[in-house]
Amino acid sequence: MHPVESTPGADTRERILDAAEALIVEHGLEAASLRMITRKAGANLAAANYHFGSKDGLVQAVFRRRLAWLNEARLQALDCLEREAAGAPLKPHQIVEAFFGVPLRMAADSSAGGQAFMRLLGRTCAEPSAFVRRFIADEHAAVVPRFKQALFRALPDVPQEEILWRFHFMLGAMSYAISGIDALQLVAGADLAGDDPQALARRLMPFLLGGLRAPLHGQSDQAKEKSPRRAA
Amino acid sequence: MHPVESTPGADTRERILDAAEALIVEHGLEAASLRMITRKAGANLAAANYHFGSKDGLVQAVFRRRLAWLNEARLQALDCLEREAAGAPLKPHQIVEAFFGVPLRMAADSSAGGQAFMRLLGRTCAEPSAFVRRFIADEHAAVVPRFKQALFRALPDVPQEEILWRFHFMLGAMSYAISGIDALQLVAGADLAGDDPQALARRLMPFLLGGLRAPLHGQSDQAKEKSPRRAA
DNA sequence: GTATCATTCAAACATGCGTTTGAAACGATT
DNA sequence: AATCGTTTCAAACGCATGTTTGAATGATAC
Structure with a gap:
């Protein structure tokens, strides 16, 4: 009041x-x-x-304040891993943990305002507001290539194009999962997340890894009646 | 002009x-x-x-026109599968294909306006506009429980709660993937999707299945130095 | 004590929004 | 040909928005 x-x-x-x-x-x-x-x-x-x-300036400041911290934490996590590995390729689960663990822990941290922000970030990636999307892209420009390279080294047998697609899919699952607590009720009927803020990270990480390391399309481990062949 | x-x-x-x-x-x-x-x-x-x-009425009509067709096609696909199975549980990949294949093919169909609409639908699920989210939820209310049950039967060893989470994650990956063609450029630098409208479906489906059937958290197939134990 | 600077404030500005109105145009039915 | 219901139209209404203005306020330094 x-x-x-x-x-x-x-x-x-x-x-x-x-x-x-x-x-x-x-x-x-x-x-x-x-x-x-x-x-x-x-x-x-x-x-x-x-x-x-202006309002755009304010919005930009809101994002910059959080994104700077988020991406710095991501890079530090990756630096730390690569230092320990001493030149050897990282494991996929380490890379995924470094990139997605930071925002997920941020989203679970109810003390700071990070929880609210991660919902915002997840939603905004899909929004058509051109200027915010471009700003977020710029802010990520420093961190994404580093993780791309790490994934390429970690999965030498997977075509790099495929890795990029799956990186994209992982981003989507995370964004939606963080922003769409409501959408989960659509699926579940009850509230699955209500009990534990850490639940999301614990559930999502195996899903992401499973998707990242899924068999390539076509030669699935239980190949069925899909289109019989496709010219490369 | x-x-x-x-x-x-x-x-x-x-x-x-x-x-x-x-x-x-x-x-x-x-x-x-x-x-x-x-x-x-x-x-x-x-x-x-x-x-x-009103404008709300118009927006609702825009969504209803497409959603009615989409969800009817999903149910028909599931009906067809269950008829063929004659009481036996379906395979996970069949269920995933029935639920996600329809919108993905819709998104790939450049002739109709479905492409644009799927981008819209994907984005809207995460939007905070209460009335549209509720409307979409209502429209999905008839179809989601059917697929939930099918997945429960297909994966009897996986806790039902876990299945719901992963259903949610799959929804997120699809929504983001469809709506965020721009976001992909963030990751890839180049345009991966430009060549082939079918590419998305062909890439996404294995990812979704991999995530859905990922090993449960904790006992990964390459368990490493994560937190050594966690009290259930 | 006064001058200087950054900050706050109430008020107004122009613009665009969703919606409403009442008359005009149209087509079908009688 | 006249009537009725449906559809189109230009104009306005009330309201909320982002932004600007110019004076008031406060602290800091001279």
């Missing part, structure tokens, strides 16, 4: 960022208006434009 | 539906305004409200 809802100790800039993140998660990128955000932050409407230039 | 851009033969109602679907895919649900839609359809602004009552 009162105008101030956010943590009143922080300075205005940070309070607006927090409020924006929370409201964008809740209502979506376009539905979260500057008026809602500044009211929740206990700040004046004009303060948003003063500190961030 | 000219006011009419859609197929001029169809009647207004259908033209508006087509234009709405295309523009919602392109710009998102809230960014596609009735003015854009009716202009593209070559119709008057008021015609949208006349034929569909």
Whole structure:
């Protein structure tokens, strides 16, 4: 009811960022208006434009704050693994753990705001808002090639094109799993995730690895009546 | 430039539906305004409200038109399989093919508008717009339980809770894969999908099956130095 | 104490939105 | 030919949005 809802100790800039993140998660990128955000932050409407230039600038700042930390953590995890391996190729499950474990643990961390943000990130990857997608792509540009190379080395027998597809699929499963807690109720009827925030990571990781190492198409381990042959 | 851009033969109602679907895919649900839609359809602004009552009604009609066909095709595919099996449990790959094959083929069909719609559907599942999510859930309510039961029978050794999680993950991988052709460029650098519309289905299906039949967490087939034990 | 800077504030601006209105145009039925 | 119901149309309504303005406020340095 009162105008101030956010943590009143922080300075205005940070309070607006927090409020924006929370409201964008809740209502979506376009539905979260500057008026809602500044009211929740206990700040004046004009303060948003003063500190961030525009709404796009604010949105960009919301993403940058989290993405910088996320991708740095990913790179550190990969660096650590490669240092231990001393030149030997990594195991697929190590690479997957390094890339997807960080955001999944972030999503499970209910203390920080990471949980809300990961839902936002997962949703935004599929959104058509061109400028956010491009921004996220730029932010990932430094980290994705490193993991691509690691996967290529870890799976030398799998065509690199296939690895890229499966990387893409893994990204999709994670994004959807994180953002779509509601969609799970569609499938389950009951709430599967309610009990344990760590449940998602524990369930998802084997699924991702199973998909990544699945037999190549056609020569499945129980090949059936699919199209008999296909010219390469 | 000219006011009419859609197929001029169809009647207004259908033209508006087509234009709405295309523009919602392109710009998102809230960014596609009735003015854009009716202009593209070559119709008057008021015609949208006349034929569909409101923008929500129009959006609902856009989804219903495709979802009804999609889910009916899924059920028919499952019916056909179960008839052939004559009471025996189905194979997992058959169930996955029946559920995910239909939308994937729909997405690959460039002749109809299904391609655009599947991108829309994939994106919308994660969107926070409450009313559309509920509508999609209702539309799927008839088909999901049937496939759940089929999977339970096909995988009697896997805990049902685990199957539901993996069904959820598969949905995510598919949604993201269909909607996020752009996101793939993030990973690949080049365009992997450009060559062949069928490529997605051929790549995705083995991934989904691999994930669905992955070993349960903990006792992986190459268990390593993960947390040594975990109390059940 | 005053000048300077960054920050906050209430108010307005222009624009676009979904929706409504009431009259005009059209086609089929009587 | 006249009537009725359906469909189209231009115009407006009320409202919410992002942004801008210019004055008020506060702290810091001279």
